[in-house]
Amino acid sequence: MMTEQATPPETDAKTEPQAQVEPPKVAAAATPTPKPATPQRSGRALAALALLLALGTAAGVYGYGRWFSDQQSAQLQQLQLQLTELKAQQSPLLSQLSQADERLRDLQQQLLKDSDRQNQLEHQLLTLSSRRPNDWLLAEADYLVRMAGRKLWLEHDVNAALLLLHEADGRIRDLNDPALLPVRKAFAADQASLQALPQLDKEGLVLRLSALIDNLDQLPIKGMTPSAPTTADDTQLSDSLADWRDNLYKSWRSFADNFISIRRLDSDSEALLSPDQRWYLKANLRTQLLNAQQAVYREQSAVYEDSLQRVSQWLEQYFDGDDSSTQFMQSELQKLLAEPLAQHYPDKLASQAQLEDLVQQRLQTLMNRS
Incomplete structure (x- = not known):
């Protein structure tokens, strides 16, 4: 029935062309084509779900991008801090390097100046030697x-x-x-x-000390040679008969002296030194005299006097003072001690x-x- 009303006759379509277009619009508006409700709702749900998925994906991508950007920013900030520290450490090194370069340039300039000065001095020296030879x-x-x-x-x-x-x-x-x-x-x-x-004859003093060293072996040690016994009265018998008593007394004394020998010493006898002790004693004397010789060359008056005084003390203590060798050495030591050894030299020379x-x-x- 709807198709019959909507199709006009051909004569009407030719004479009235506008009426031919409008009836389908009225008929379409009046009678819309019904659509099923279930497919439309499911499409909307799918669209909403797709939209939600798209929004979630976009939010995830945005969140990941934000997190990655924060990580990159943190790493960039850390790298900037490290770069700042390296620059801070590099600044003193650059300063030291610059100072070293300046010092090197100064040394090179000074070397050039010294070289020029040396050439000038050599030239002046040649000139002076030719001008003023005197x-x-x-x-x-x-x-x-x-x-x-x-x-x-x-x-x-x-x-x-x-x-x-x-x-x-x-x-x-x-x-x-x-x-x-x-x-x-x-x-x-x-x-x-x-x-x-005062003229100091060092060689003479040394030679005199050497003579004393050579004389050490001739010194007699005290106690080794006992003193001679006192001579008894005259034992010569007389030819006169009037001296019979004296002759009898002298005969008796001679018999007693030969039968029993008693000797008296004027001084107390001391214990004899052993051979080792005698050797060490003379070795110490020789050492002190050698020290005195060295003190003469070095002009050490204190050492010189101390060594000679030690020798004199040991001679008096251990050797026979009545012997001529001991007496000679003692006298020489006193003369050597009287020699002036210390000298006072001038502090400077006026001509210098x-x-x-x-x-x-x-x-x-x-x-x-x-």
Whole structure:
């Protein structure tokens, strides 16, 4: 029935074309096509579920991205902290390296300056040697004075110091320069002060001590040679008959002396030393005399006096004082103790300071001229 109403005749369609379009709209609106309700609800549920899944997936992706971003930020911050620490540690090293580079540049510049200065000095030295050859005599005199001071203060050799000063004075004399008269005056004063020192014959003292060492074996030890017995009265018999009593007494005394021998000693006898003790005693004496010889060369007056006093004390205690060898050694020891060993040398030489100043002035003047 619906199809019949909706299809108009052909004549009407041609004469009224607008009426032909409108009836289907009215009929479609009036009679909509019914749809089943169950498929529409299930589609909506599926769409909602898909939407929820999409939202969950999006939320999961967003959450994972957020977590990954936080992890990356934390790692980046940690790396930045480590980088900051490394920069802080690198700064002192860079500063030290920079200082070392500056120091190296300064040393290189100083080396170049020293090299240039050395070349200049060599050139000036050649120039000076060609201009003032006599000035070398002045430098040689200064060297000789320095050597004299070393001989005097280090070796205590006054004679060598005097000889060196005399040679230095000869170099100044050869210059024939009136301006050097104050220097020669200082030379004369130094030589006079050294000549005024008491002359110490070291070689003579050492030889005298060596003679005492050689004489040790001849010293008699006390108690080894008892004193001679007192001589008895004259036992010579008389030819006169009037002296019969004296002859009888002398005969009796002679018989008694030969039958019983009694001897008296003037001094108390001491116990004899054993052979080992005698050897050690003389060895100690020899050692003390050798120490005295070394003290002479070193001018150690305290050691020298102590060694000789020990020898004198042991001689008096252990050896026979009446023997000529012991008496000779005691007298020699007293003479050696009376020898002056300590010397008071001058603290400085007046000529040395004047020569140093003069050499510096000459060199400065010649350098300025060059």
